[in-house]
Amino acid sequence: MKWFNHMAIAGAxxxxxxxxxxxxxxxxxxxxxxxxxxxxxxxxxxKHRTVTHYFVVWLVACLGAWPLDPTGIVTAFCYGGLTHVMTDAMTVTGVPFGPHSDRRFHLFGGRFRTGEPAEYGIAFGVVAVCAVLVMLLSASGWYPFFYDWAGLYNSGVIDGAEWRANRFRFF
Ligand SMILES: [Zn+2]
Known part of the structure; x- marks a missing residue:
């Protein structure tokens, strides 16, 4: 899969x-x-798509880092790697499941080749679903880690113009 789509799926x-x-x-x-x-x-x-593409390694790293990682940084990195091998697993070539298996691992039948329109379609679908989720969740006041721009405005820390400029800036 192309980097653009890997990044879009993990990011979204x-x-x-x-x-x-x-x-x-x-x-x-x-x-x-x-x-x-x-x-x-x-x-x-x-060799391309071998050692660095073991599905099991990324899965274990991600799940293993989670409880030990209060910042979430290591977990997020491994999660990104996991989405990479999972989406590579949807391509014809697939990825190796783990170090002790030469069998290729496929998800959803492993139907498309890297660079085909299908992978852009998948990435677009994932991003669209996530965009809706983000909108719903932010409307419901989820995201304690978002900058509380509205709160800063109300308490007079920033002025109206700054609030307007930043209210959709979530990072
Ligand atoms: Zn890859």
Missing amino acids: TCAVVNPALVPVAVLGATAPDWLEWIGKALGRRV
């Missing part, structure tokens, strides 16, 4: 849960690919 889904961590999730969303370059730079031959 992360925004629903914690908008502040979107940049980390987006960085993690490309990690399985750029970790291959780092491996190469360090002189190890890394």
Whole structure:
């Protein structure tokens, strides 16, 4: 899958849960690919979509980091990596399930090839659903971690113009 779509899917889904961590999730969303370059730079031959694309490794890292990670930064990074391998798993090539298996792992039948319109469609669908969720959740007062612009305005810390300029800026 293209980086653009990896980043869109990780960023949008992360925004629903914690908008502040979107940049980390987006960085993690490309990690399985750029970790291959780092491996190469360090002189190890890394075949595309092998070691850095183990589904199990990202899943365990993400779930394992969660309870130990009060900032959520490591979890968000691993979550981004997990979405990367999961969406790569929807392509024809698939991803390896884990270190002890050569079998390719596929999600939803692994039907499309990287760069085909289908992956943009999937990314767009995910972003659209997440955008609606974010709107619903922010309308209902969810997101304790959002900047409380309205509250700052009411308590006189910022003036009206600043509030208007920032009320839709969530990061
Ligand atoms: Zn990849």
